[in-house]
Amino acid sequence: MDADVADVIVVGAGVVGLTSAVRLAERGLRIRVWSREAPEETTSAVAGALWWPYRIEPAAEVGAWALDTLRVYGELAADPVATGVRLVAGVHADTELAGLGDWARQVDGLRQLPPEEVPGPYGSGLAAVLPLVDMPVHLAWLAARLKELGGVIERRTVTDPAAEAVAAGADVVVNCTGLGARELVGDPGMRPVRGQLVLVENPGVETWFTAADGASSETTYFFPQPGRLILGGTAQDDDERLDPDPATAAAIVARCARVRPEIADARVLAHRVGLRPARPSGVRIEAETLPDGAILVHNYGHGGAGVTVAWGCADRVAELVTASRP
Structure with a gap:
């Protein structure tokens, strides 16, 4: 051009x-x-x-x-x-299929799990390949x-x-x-919504997991990406700090380790912070x-x-x- x-x-x-x-x-x-x-x-x-x-x-x-x-x-x-882009299996904890919009009915394979199949300290969850x-x-x-x-x-x-x-x-x-x-x-x-992540060596985790209460500033998730496991996270409204907070990072690792204990000893590779561009309207x-x-x-x-x-x-x-x- x-x-x-x-x-x-x-x-x-x-x-x-x-x-x-x-x-x-x-x-x-x-x-x-x-x-x-x-x-x-x-x-x-x-x-x-x-x-x-x-x-x-x-x-x-x-x-x-x-x-x-x-x-x-x-x-x-x-x-x-x-x-x-990869299609990967995982679980959305604390989520009910009946509480989602009509779009969820068009997601192939999305299914409610019995409580005993939900990882970690959660009583409900959905399985999906996304x-x-x-x-x-x-x-x-x-x-x-x-x-x-x-x-x-x-x-x-x-x-x-x-x-x-x-x-x-x-x-x-x-x-x-x-x-x-x-x-x-x-x-x-x-409005900025601050998200902090921790990148660690993957100790063998092949599936993703999320537990994200939309009303909470703390979330729990891990995503296996090539060469790393991404741990999260936070959803801090109107917080524009771009420097990683060590205490927040430690809390993220601890929450993820409640679901997969081997994460606790994974070597930390990096820390990341991003500001989600939220618009309430x-x-x-x-x-x-x-x-x-x-x-x-x-x-x-x-x-x-x-x-x-x-x-x-x-x-x-x-x-x-x-x-x-x-």
């Missing part, structure tokens, strides 16, 4: 931005992605990344977006080394896929997305800035025409489920962009 030519500018290079960019490029549009951070430096890169609608609204739309994304991950799992995404690999795959389609990713700090996109020759800009939308488009509803996906005639399409506020709904939301963005262009 010519360095100065684009039909659409996508701002943000996390999983939501890159997935949106790929979908738009697949429609034949010339795409540039502008991001202050490289994909591997975004919040998406530190996500545990199990497919599951977690801490995201609006419930009425999330189910369809999530199921659309589930179908795509099912296809990508055919080549896990390249895409980073996509587990190795995010550094998947983000690299998305970037490569976009490049194959002629798209470009550029490190750039954006302050006025519409004006800068128009100056670059684009007639549409797609805002996938996550928590950055708080300042970039003046959305005071955006729900994901914002809409197009607006600005006074200068530019079209601004929003796609942000995915909370802890950006990976879960990325492709469904990208399809909606592609529809909005196509409808807005002459």
